């Protein structure tokens with residue numbers, strides 16, 4: 001779970017999100033135009049009020065109406081353009097994060113919850129979007145509004161402006177420490193939020209396990225506990241916000257009262273006109289509202305810092321190594337040379353060596369947890385060996401581009417993975433060329449899957465539920481076999497089904513596997529006697545290492561542990 005903390009920087013954020021500069025500038029200019037128009041309106045009102053004593057000037061009135069219209073138009077346009085920029089930013093961030101997530105090695109996913117990743121892509125990106133597209137622009141125009149208003153106020157009346165400015169340091173003294181507290185709270189709250197997403201994702205995907213174990217009550221409590229903790233953070237934040245807002249209002253009201261009182265005095269003394277006082281008060285609002293959005297920006301900026309840091313952490317993670325330029329046209333031999341591997345701690349595999357020639361079947365046998373699946377994971381290059389090397393012909397694996405390498409392999413596990421989609425989508429998944437209906441059906445026929453697929457009311461268009469839940473285990477495996485047949489890989493990795501299938505289903509799966517194996521270089525985690533008897537070589541694994549390589553007959557003769565295994569495991573399996 002531990003990650004190096006990536007420092008937040010606006011330039012980094014800018015680089016990562018690469019906002020569309022032209023549109024951003026246009027939106028900003030329109031927003032500034034809108035501010036300028038809003039600032040001009042009080043001056044017009046002042047003129048109209050000062051002129052009221054004599055007579056209402058139609059040109060002044062027309063000017064005011066034109067300004068009001070311009071205010072509406074510039075506001076609408078800038079809001080739309082900036083919202084669009086925001087959407088572009090969030091799309092860019094999500095796309096980058098998604099690309100990154102796909103490029104991260106399998107080991108990353110061993111250490112992180114997928115729900116946590118989902119939260120990054122959905123929640124954190126939205127937080128960043130709000131800051132960049134809305135708050136950031138608001139803060140720029142707010143500053144502009146405040147500065148211009150202050151300048152105009154000085155031209156209207158210097159002593160009153162001086163009184164007004166005393167409120168500025170007071171406001172910052174209030175906002176800054178509260179902002180810092182807000183950052184800590186927001187960071188924690190977002191962490192909890194991603195924890196909740198992770199929890200819900202996991203629980204809902206294992207709903208059958210929960211029901212079967214009747215642990216709904218416990219899981220409800222666990223979920224409620226997490227919601228409680230979110231609630232606490234929400235309340236803490238609300239507390240701060242509810243203190244901040246009235247505090248700011250109180251400061252502003254005091255300023256307003258003082259200014260109006262002082263202003264009334266100056267009008268009565270004849271130092272300023274009543275029109276100037278009205279303009280002054282209107283400009284005061286041009287300051288108060290922007291100061292409000294500046295203070296909101298402070299809290300939202302702190303919130304974004306947390307979200308951005310987490311996104312940066314992901315974006316800075318090491319991706320799978322795609323280097324290598326050599327291409328293998330005709331793989332003759334896959335070789336493990338003294339390969340050692342650990343998932344982070346102790347070595348799980350030590351000194352594993354074997355060679356598999358093209359067109360042969362290699363069976364792996366050994367007790368549970370000995371590292372057979374790990375050998376497959378290394379073959380697929382989900383992990384890099386910690387020691388030794390893997391080579392294809394004479395070329396080290398690391399010299400062959402990962403995508404090229406993985407195209408050579410197909411893995412048919414016991415519990416074949418399915419994606420939500422049609423049966424056809426699942427058979428053709430990962431094909432990087434157009435596939436005809438005949439090819440799909442031919443593959444399904446060879447995999448003994450055509451018959452059951454045809455019986456579905458929608459045939460090949462039948463929708464497969466999440467993770468293939470609507471199919472039986474045997475059906476899923478036959479679809480996976482059809483997929484592998486269509487892919488026509490150089491190397492086939494096969495995890496033979498244990499006794500989980502009924503005998504008819506097993507016969508059908510076995511038949512299709514035999515078809516799949518024909519003429520291919522295959523590696524099989526063997527659970528059946530017939531597989532080991534037919535294999536060209538058997539690799540016996542004990543305690544994470546290879547203790548014997550040979551044919552069934554040879555090993556039966558020479559390898560005590562193999563003999564015991566055959567007696568215990570395979571005779572039971574083939575019975």
Ligand SMILES: Nc1ncnc2c1ncn2[C@@H]1O[C@H](COP(=O)(O)OP(=O)(O)OP(=O)(O)O)[C@@H](O)[C@H]1O
Nearest residue numbers: 110343344348366367368369370371372373374375
């Ligand atoms: N992703 C992982 N992270 C950490 N350790 C793992 C991981 N996958 C497997 N292991 C550990 O590696 C060892 C070998 O596991 P592996 O799955 O390769 O064994 P196996 O021989 O295929 O077992 P089985 O026949 O029961 O499937 C086990 O001790 C297991 O706990």
